[in-house]
Amino acid sequence: MGNEPITFKIKTLTPLWTGGSDGKMDRIHETGIIGSIRWWYEVIARGLGYYVCDPTSDNRCKLSGKERDTAERISKLCPACYLFGTTGWKRMFNLPVTIDGKQPVRGNELFSQATTNSINKNWLSKVFEKNRDDMNYFGSLELRVLPRCDRNQIEKQLKAVLSIMSNFGSLGAKPQFGYGLFELSDDTEETKESLRIINRFLKENCFVKRSDDNKGFSLKNYWKIETEVGKSFPPANLKYLGSEVKNLYIPMSFDVRYMLRKEYLESSKSKKATAEIFGGTKGDKWASKVFVSSFYKEDQQNDKYKLRIWGFTERSVPEIVREAIERDYDTNNVGEISSFGKMLSEVTEIDSRL
Ligand SMILES: [Zn+2]
Numbered sequence: 001m002g003n004e005p006i007t008f009k010i011k012t013l014t015p016l017w018t019g020g021s022d023g024k025m026d027r028i029h030e031t032g033i034i035g036s037i038r039w040w041y042e043v044i045a046r047g048l049g050y051y052v053c054d055p056t057s058d059n060r061c062k063l064s065g066k067e068r069d070t071a072e073r074i075s076k077l078c079p080a081c082y083l084f085g086t087t088g089w090k091r092m093f094n095l096p097v098t099i100d101g102k103q104p105v106r107g108n109e110l111f112s113q114a115t116t117n118s119i120n121k122n123w124l125s126k127v128f129e130k131n132r133d134d135m136n137y138f139g140s141l142e143l144r145v146l147p148r149c150d151r152n153q154i155e156k157q158l159k160a161v162l163s164i165m166s167n168f169g170s171l172g173a174k175p176q177f178g179y180g181l182f183e184l185s186d187d188t189e190e191t192k193e194s195l196r197i198i199n200r201f202l203k204e205n206c207f208v209k210r211s212d213d214n215k216g217f218s219l220k221n222y223w224k225i226e227t228e229v230g231k232s233f234p235p236a237n238l239k240y241l242g243s244e245v246k247n248l249y250i251p252m253s254f255d256v257r258y259m260l261r262k263e264y265l266e267s268s269k270s271k272k273a274t275a276e277i278f279g280g281t282k283g284d285k286w287a288s289k290v291f292v293s294s295f296y297k298e299d300q301q302n303d304k305y306k307l308r309i310w311g312f313t314e315r316s317v318p319e320i321v322r323e324a325i326e327r328d329y330d331t332n333n334v335g336e337i338s339s340f341g342k343m344l345s346e347v348t349e350i351d352s353r354l
Helices: 028-048 070-075 077-083 116-130 134-139 151-168 191-204 254-267 270-279 315-329 341-353
Strands: 006-012 093-097 141-147 180-186 221-227 290-292 308-313
Touching: 028 077, 028 093, 028 151, 028 191, 093 221, 134 141, 141 151, 151 191, 151 290, 221 315, 254 270, 254 290, 254 308, 254 315, 308 315
Parallel strands: none
Antiparallel strands: 006 141, 006 180, 093 141, 221 308, 290 308
16 A cells, blocks of 8 residues: 555547647646546536536635634535645645656557648647647556545545546547547446446535536536547648648548537527537637547557547537538447436435435
């Protein structure tokens, strides 16, 4: 036991962006990784009916330092602040080393970072030029976590949230641009069991309870579309990237997002509604409620790429997305739109009987 780190082995399916939101990504920044784990933990806790604060607001949980004991401290913290820290309370773990064990995955060169759409070229080429080294972060790596408190507790909570992220979201920053899809290489937890592990933890501890303002993202209105796309990608016009990359790149999430945004605008006939769903054009970190992965392969031997699109909206949005994806990306049949609704109520019901 002692200070042995808890290790999570990760295989990236699309490049991992862990740098700042602008600036060059010169190394793996743990803040981007921790930030995304916290964000998902908040989403899950809200989905299970628990209050979590907005850590960027003035209403976030804070400790004054005058609290008498741990019980009083915990009573002033929401579960996300308890695990991930806030003013006056340290994060329950450190993630000091993240790139040890980083290995490129052979045959993964053909990741998609380009666009066929002229409107995306200017800003995308800027992003791309600054981040040519992104490919170095495409492969496998280990997250090494040093717990500060109950090791078992931290391991269980992090494994549960990472298992959900690997199946339903992504890791690191800029998820809306297709970064950070990943697999957990060790045994992952089943989704329902992950929810139960988190639900029990939230139930057993007397964290602060407030009425929620319902502003935050919640698993309650989560949906996901995941599908294999046909081989026939539109030819990428890569002049803006220089000819040497000609055969290395295929169009990615930028174009899919652009198409979906247009599709939604035509259907809703409201620019305001469209901006609320797809975010501002400045690409604010979490502003979009719809996230589109880069094309990816779970197995490099496969011919075909897959695409994951997920969001936190009402049901009409994924219906529109599904139709557009089936039409434009040569999918056989996108199939069901997955969501958490039923599972969330099952989990909270089982555990309320215990
Ligand atoms: Zn909080």
